Amino acid sequence: MGDKKELILSLGSNFDQENSISEAKTKLRDMFGEEIMFSESIWTNPIGIESDKFLNCLVFTHTSHKLEYIMKAMKHIERICGNRKRARTKNIVKMDIDILKYGGQTLHEKDWSRDYIVRLMEKCPF
Numbered sequence: 001m002g003d004k005k006e007l008i009l010s011l012g013s014n015f016d017q018e019n020s021i022s023e024a025k026t027k028l029r030d031m032f033g034e035e036i037m038f039s040e041s042i043w044t045n046p047i048g049i050e051s052d053k054f055l056n057c058l059v060f061t062h063t064s065h066k067l068e069y070i071m072k073a074m075k076h077i078e079r080i081c082g083n084r085k086r087a088r089t090k091n092i093v094k095m096d097i098d099i100l101k102y103g104g105q106t107l108h109e110k111d112w113s114r115d116y117i118v119r120l121m122e123k124c125p126f
Contacts, residue, residue, distance in 0.1 A: 005103030007070065009059035010111060012096045013081075014046060017055035020081050020095050027077045028059060036061040039120045047114070051091040058100075058120045067102050074099065 009028075013020035021041055029036055039058040046054060063070060074097040081095035098108050100117070111117055 004062040004064050006101060007059075007061050007063050007099070008101040009061075009074070010056065010096075010098040010100050010108070010117065011059060012044075012054045012056045012098075013094055014051045014054045015087075015092045015094050016082075017053075021055050021057060023081050024077060024095050024097065025059075027080060028061075031073060031077075032061045032063065040123065042116055042120065044116045046091075049091045051093070054093070056116050056120070058117070067099070067105070070099060070102065 011021055011024050013024075025038060037060045039060075041055050041057040044054045044056050046052075065073075078095045078097055083094045083096070087094065098111060100106070100108055100111060106112065
């Protein structure tokens with residue numbers, strides 16, 4: 001597997017928000033163990049869609065898994081949390097997990113400038 005890389009994830013849900021975020025956190029704790037930390041959760045207005053507010057938080061951990069594995073695992077957790085393509089066509093996002101950083105790689109460049117990401121990164125105690 002190799003060296004451990006820093007991993008930063010963004011979680012968001014606009015449907016049954018508290019339960020969806022809680023379920024995703026449980027699955028992520030199961031996957032990454034005690035090395036995982038979560039930011040506070042904050043409510044945000046939707047970006048680019050018409051829907052209820054989103055509940056968002058950030059996840060900080062380390063992993064020795066390859067990026068491809070992490071991507072597949074995050075899609076799997078989204079599905080376990082009830083995320084479905086059909087629901088997304090109706091602007092229902094049960095769970096969205098974006099990989100913001102993997103080791104030295106920054107992903108989802110546009111997300112880094114979003115107000116809620118900046119605020120959560122500033123408030124994060126770790």
